[in-house]
Amino acid sequence: MADEEMKEFDDAGVTDELAGALAIASPHRLPSHLRARVLRAAEARAGRSRALALRAAWLRPVALAAALVLVIGLVVWNVQLQQGLADERSLLQQLRDNAKESVIFEVIDSPAAQKVVLRAVGPQRPGADPPYGKVYTNANQTQAVVMGGRLPSPDANRVYHLYLTDRAGATIDAGVLAVDASGFGYLIYETGIRGPSYTAARLYLQSAGANAPGGTLVLSFEPR
Amino acid sequence: MSLEPSDEALVARVARKDVAAFATLYDRYARRVYAWSAHTVGSEEAEDVVQESFLRLWDKAGQFDARRGRFGSWFMAIARHQIVRQLRGRGRDQRVIAADEIDRVLADAAAPGRDLEAEVWTNEGAALVLRALTSLPTEQRRVIVLAYFAGFTQSAIAKITGAPLGTVKKRTRLALQKLRERLADALGSSWTETG
Secondary structure, eight states: OOHHHHHHHHHHTOHHHHHHHHHHHOSOOOOTHHHHHHHHHHHHHHHHHHHHHHHHHHHHHHHHHHHHHHHHHHHHHHHHHHHHHHHHHHHHHHHHHHOOOTHHHHHHSSTTEEEEEEEEOSOOOTTSOOOEEEEEEETTOSEEEEEEESOOOOOTTEEEEEEEEETTSOEEEEEEEOBOTTSOEEEEEEOSSSSOOEEEEEEEEEETTOOSSOSEEEEEEOOO | OOOSOOHHHHHHHHHTTOHHHHHHHHHHHHHHHHHHHHHHHOHHHHHHHHHHHHHHHHHHGGGOOGGGSOHHHHHHHHHHHHHHHHHTTSOHHHHHHHHHHHHHHHHHTTSTTOOHHHHHHHSHHHHHHHHHHHHSOHHHHHHHIIIIITOOOHHHHHHHHOOOHHHHHHHHHHHHHHHHHHHHHHHOTHHHHTO
């Protein structure tokens, strides 16, 4: 029966009474066992609902705690991310301010650029942000560009010296990283190879004139 | 004044998962659902239809809105949906046979020896409708049975009975009008105002 046809029956106010009329006239008798079966089924549903409600009540504080931990984690992660972005902007800005060679931008400002982060090694000065650095290479260029920031001014006769490790495991002297009064410095290392690749990079504070790793390891990128 | 809680009060308690209220509504309506189902889908499946209809009531009691109509109409629409769903898998002929059987049962209710007066005390509305059905012309009662109990559309009923669609519509309208008037006469004018 279509909905509008059913509405005629509803409007007549007889829909439930028609079924009642048939129940009176019918020889079919409602089985007595059916009542208990239906009530048991309803009670079983009520039990499941109560169990779900109990589970929900137990889960609610756990979910709240998990959400709180997640929010705190997101805030911490965001702070770290903002710090990282600020570091990145600071380094690039200082590089732009200082760099004269256009080759720097040919290496770092390209989709073919690859970057690793140099992280501080050893004990840090209390209350001071740790030094950091980056090494850029480019699949289309032969130079490696290295930048460092927040590096303490070295003592007299000591310099920051960068060493790279190539894929064969050989250590390469990439040169001295000179820093300004703000602790920023960069160097351009001509590798002689298009698209150079390295497995490790270490920045040592060591005596001027040294040509092998030694002294104090300040920054490092190590393969994991 | 009746001390029995109304259907509407009971369904509100069922919405709060009151099993006792649910049991009372079962006692009031299960017989109707079972008889209808037993005639249309057979007595074994009728038990499943009754259970499924009442479990729907258990789940959906909170959706009942007394401002939109009586509980009986709302619940029997749920039951009707369950029955028609079972009927869909059956052929037209089987549904017509079931409807004709219902028609015969309703007609026989007017036979001598049937005491409908006793039912009026316990099931007033249904007993009055049954009495009105038995007094309807055969062709009017048949369209009501085919439409309501077997779920046929008026177009389908026209094909089954061989009557023009306009005639089927007229028979339906006249039959419902008589049922409504009979109930109104017996139960008071407020009944017609609910329609």
